[in-house]
Amino acid sequence: MQRRDFLRMGGAGLGALLLPSYGNAVAAEVLTTKIDVAVKKRLADVALNAATKAGATYCDVRIGRYLRQFVITRENRVENIVNTESVGTGIRVIANGTWGFAATSDFSDDGVAKATAEAVAIAKANSKFQSEPVQLAPVKGVGEVSWATPIVKNAMQVPVKEKADLLMDVNNHALKAGADFVRSIMFLVNEQKYFASTDGSYIDQDIHRIWAPLEATAIDKQSGKFRSRAGLSAPMGMGYEYLDGKPSGRVALPGGAVAYSNSYNMVEDAVAAAKQARAKLKAPSVKPGRYDLVLDPSHLWLTIHESVGHPTELDRVLGYEANFAGTSFATLDKWKSGKFKYGSDEVTIFADKTQPGTLGCVGYDDEGVKTQRWDLIKDGVLVNYQVIRDQAHILGLKHSQGCCYADSWASVQFQRMANVSLAPGNKAIGVDDMIKDVENGIYIVGNGSFSIDQQRYNAQFGGQLFYEIKNGKITEQIEDVAYQIRTPEFWNACVGVCDDRDYRFGGSFFDGKGQPEQVSAVSHGSSTARFNGINVINTARSLG
Known part of the structure; x- marks a missing residue:
């Protein structure tokens, strides 16, 4: 499902x-x-x-x-x-x-x-x-x-x-x-x-x-x-x-x-x-074009999940999931270079199975490994993946990162996504501060429909609520909004993240993977973030 x-x-x-x-x-x-x-x-x-x-x-x-x-x-x-x-x-x-x-x-x-x-x-x-x-x-x-x-x-x-x-x-x-x-x-x-x-x-x-x-x-x-x-x-x-x-x-x-x-x-x-x-x-229908997007955590969690969480799973990178759940554009050569700019300097994304209240929070994974936190993207650069015990040697790691899971006693455990989250910004910035200098933008709340290719590179995301931003102020509710991304271009367009006062979680209760398919539950945290110059389409027109 x-x-x-x-x-x-x-x-x-x-x-x-x-x-x-x-x-x-x-x-x-x-x-x-x-x-x-x-x-x-x-x-x-x-x-x-x-x-x-x-x-x-x-x-x-x-x-x-x-x-x-x-x-x-x-x-x-x-x-x-x-x-x-x-x-x-x-x-x-x-x-x-x-x-x-x-x-x-x-x-x-x-x-x-x-x-x-x-x-x-x-x-x-x-x-x-x-x-x-x-x-x-x-x-x-x-x-x-x-x-x-x-x-x-x-x-x-x-x-x-x-x-x-x-x-x-x-x-x-x-x-x-x-x-x-x-x-x-x-x-x-x-x-x-x-x-x-x-x-x-x-x-x-x-x-x-x-x-x-x-x-x-x-x-x-x-x-x-x-x-x-x-x-x-x-x-x-x-x-x-x-x-x-x-x-x-x-x-x-x-x-x-x-x-x-x-x-x-x-x-x-x-x-x-x-x-x-x-x-x-x-609500009036959106006019297609390029906008600066201000994305609430209730929306951004799904974009993080699909465009960062999945492509940094090492089994995807290695092609183990190619037959069903896809592969990843974030290949090993990009990681080995130590220079691949997954996002802008504002973007630090980490995996963490220890955050209280999250869906993925446990003391130990299904291999008996104590759970932990580690960076996947640091200041925009791809620095790590998500691995389990029999994959660690591939990256030269001496330990598993504790993200092995099975959804049942009858299922064999394998690599599953940890809680993957966007770190809050270091400067004292609230949502109103993020909006106040946006000349032509859209504020998006809640996650909606989406589509993404098997390498997690080209994608499209909708939402629940959309508000037009003009000259630093929200003017009216609008409809029929979806934005299109290429993953690294999107994350490199991030120009700011609110501080930890705004940090909240979203998540998936039924994240599917594997054959036979298993489901897992995973959270994604973030504060509100801004992305400049993102292509927005009108979904009503797209449908006919």
Whole structure:
């Protein structure tokens, strides 16, 4: 499922679509339970001992319990409430210098031992075709440790009725504010993940994520024309406290829009969405041409994701994903030169899986590597990629960067995007300062549809809200805006980034990659940034 199509799916259909990948339906009460860590350690030891005995030189075990809850509504009705659980063990080994993997939902000692033997047999069979042995960057075992998302309120423990009542309140307020149609959804995720390896690690992690998307649609009944505005919340690595609507999470934006950072008032956003969707019906269409763009973090996160996050994944650079998810223009020769200007001097972009509240924040990745922060682009220059243990030697690194992930115990872990973010500017600059000397520009809020080529070089991005800027002031709301970029030209056109007072996160709950496809959740932070001389097209004219 593509992100751009996500909120366009019908509520009931969406729930049915998601169910197969997320396990068996269970009662809501099951979502609040855990497996005894002693049981997980015993099963892990069964696998580690069986792998070593069968001739494996390395083994890691992931015992996973993946819990999901979806509450899906539209207008005055709840369309679906789904609780799912998926539990099992994945065993990855190296034998004869080659990877092997197998998984089982059998939690008996015999079941785990049998799956381990299968993983070793697969590795030995594959070794006949291996051109060179796997080279793992060293990882020091950490013994028995635990890590948990620092939540205030476990969303799984909140009664379903309370969640449904909130969404019904959201919908009612949106309808009263002028929406003809509205949908609101709540997604809750709890990944209970236990990792053990022959390096000597036994890591127990309890990871929580939350997302509450909405969309309001207004119709001009005379013309049949309609416009929609999606919610401006971000999916977060937080508990139910994210939905408490505290004023501290509210960020007033130019043009009358409101964004949210560490808490989200869903009712307030739904009312604004309804009013702004109706205002879109009367907004004039943009005149194509070159504009200076001022991009809010609620919009810029997706541009970062597609034009920096993906092309700096080393497996893309090496062509490993060419068959499905694409390659990358940011090839090794550009990195080796030490001079490739990915962006202007204003642009420093870093990867970080330690930022609290982000979707990718964990203590350890799915290879038992402690998570970290590192620069990808420093003062505009490409300086690094995103790598895991068996890729580190390619860049001459002595350690993994801790960005290995699997979306299920039944999936083999591989390189996935870390939180990739644009660093705030060093000068004290607010959004109004960024706008005040723009003579002919557009201010964009929220992410919309997009397209991008397989090398992440040529792209086009839309948004949710567009405001014309004339002579340093926002004049009116406009419509039908999309901008076209060539990635390095776009980032070299960045002339300023607001300071950390404006720093906020956006993110993707369902970022797809790999074959068979896996999804991961990843955040992207930034402050508002300005890009000069960007080509803007009129999407209404483009469509016909």
